[in-house]
Amino acid sequence: MNTNNIKTIFSKELKSYFNSPVAYIVMIVFMVISGFLFTMNFFQVNIASMREFFGSFFIQLVLFVVFIPAITMRSFSEEKKQGTLELLLTKPITDMELILGKYLAALTLIVITLSPTVLYFIIIKMIGPIAFWPFVTSLLGYILMSAFFIGVGVFVSSITENQIIAFIVAVLICLFFFLLGKLLIVFPPSVVSIFEYITTDYHLANISRGVIDSRVLIYYFSMIFLSLFLTKVSLESRKW
Numbered sequence: 745m746n747t748n749n750i751k752t753i754f755s756k757e758l759k760s761y762f763n764s765p766v767a768y769i770v771m772i773v774f775m776v777i778s779g780f781l782f783t784m785n786f787f788q789v790n791i792a793s794m795r796e797f798f799g800s801f802f803i804q805l806v807l808f809v810v811f812i813p814a815i816t817m818r819s820f821s822e823e824k825k826q827g828t829l830e831l832l833l834t835k836p837i838t839d840m841e842l843i844l845g846k847y848l849a850a851l852t853l854i855v856i857t858l859s860p861t862v863l864y865f866i867i868i869k870m871i872g873p874i875a876f877w878p879f880v881t882s883l884l885g886y887i888l889m890s891a892f893f894i895g896v897g898v899f900v901s902s903i904t905e906n907q908i909i910a911f912i913v914a915v916l917i918c919l920f921f922f923l924l925g926k927l928l929i930v931f932p933p934s935v936v937s938i939f940e941y942i943t944t945d946y947h948l949a950n951i952s953r954g955v956i957d958s959r960v961l962i963y964y965f966s967m968i969f970l971s972l973f974l975t976k977v978s979l980e981s982r983k984w
Contacts, residue, residue, distance in 0.1 A: 749837045753845020754852075761815070761853050770811050771857050778803055782864050794865060794874070798882040798952055807854075807886070808893050808944075809922055813914035815853060816897025817907045819846045820979075824905040839979045843972055847898050854890045858883065878954040885951035888964040889944050893918050895971025902978040925949075 761767040782797050797803070861883060868874045897914040904910050925945030940946045947960045 745838065745841060746836075749841040750845045750848070753837070753842055754849050757819075757846050757849030758852055761849065766815065767853055770815060770853070774807065774811065774857050775860050777806060778860065778864075794861070794868065794879055794882065795952070797861075797864065798886065799949075804922070804948075807857075808889060809915055809918045811857070812850075812854065812890060812893045813897050813900075813911050813918060815850050816894055816901055816914060817911040819850065819898045819901040820975075821901045821905055821907045821910045825907075839976050840972075843898065843975050843979070847894060847972065850894045850898065851887075851891055854894065855887060858886055858890075861886075875954070878952070881954050881956060882952040884956070885948045885960075888951070888960075889948055892944065892964055892967045892971065893921075895968045895975070899971045899975040899978065902975045 778797070781800050781803060782794075865874065865876075865879050893914075896917050897910075900914040900917065901907075901910045904913070921942070921944045923945075924939060925943035941959075941963070947963050950957055951960050
């Protein structure tokens with residue numbers, strides 16, 4: 745695998761985000777929403793903690809279920825529609841290099857979008873004592889969950905030429921994993937533990953407590969690998 749090819753695709757994709765309104769809209773809207781909820785939660789709870797912020801259902805819904813599908817919907821759909829995907833793959837670049845370049849560019853955009861949370865931590869730190877490690881693990885949990893959903897979005901984008909369809913399907917899949925943990929009460933007790941492990945909510949809650957469990961890392965990295973593998977299979981299907 746040629747890292748220079750990955751860097752080239754990564755740079756091209758990241759620039760394309762900032763050459764269009766997509767990156768700015770996502771970042772500004774997230775900053776407005778997160779800033780408002782951070783202020784409301786901080787003054788209402790009156791505790792030097794970001795647990796309420798990272799545990800906000802609305803912030804998670806907007807970031808994971810709306811923003812990420814919106815960012816990834818054009819990853820391969822646009823290339824397919826314009827007919828540039830085949831041309832791109834005729835160059836000395838492998839499918840996985842192309843996938844990783846696009847995937848890492850989207851992940852970088854999300855990490856940049858999440859960067860204001862560091863400022864929120866500093867503000868609280870200036871006012872009163874706040875635990876550093878739970879903040880780090882909560883932010884890591886957000887990044888890992890984003891990485892998984894970005895993989896889902898990139899995969900869905902690779903199977904259709906229509907960006908709207910890619911967005912809708914990615915939203916539905918992300919919504920399934922996001923809401924499944926909140927619907928466990930309707931499942932029989934005998935299967936709750938199985939579905940609990942599948943849901944992202946369960947793993948995000950665990951890592952947000954400040955404990956990095958190997959099961960959490962295995963879950964996220966496995967799901968990321970699966971989504972990227974399926975994307976590779978999807979691209980290779982053009983040869984069948």
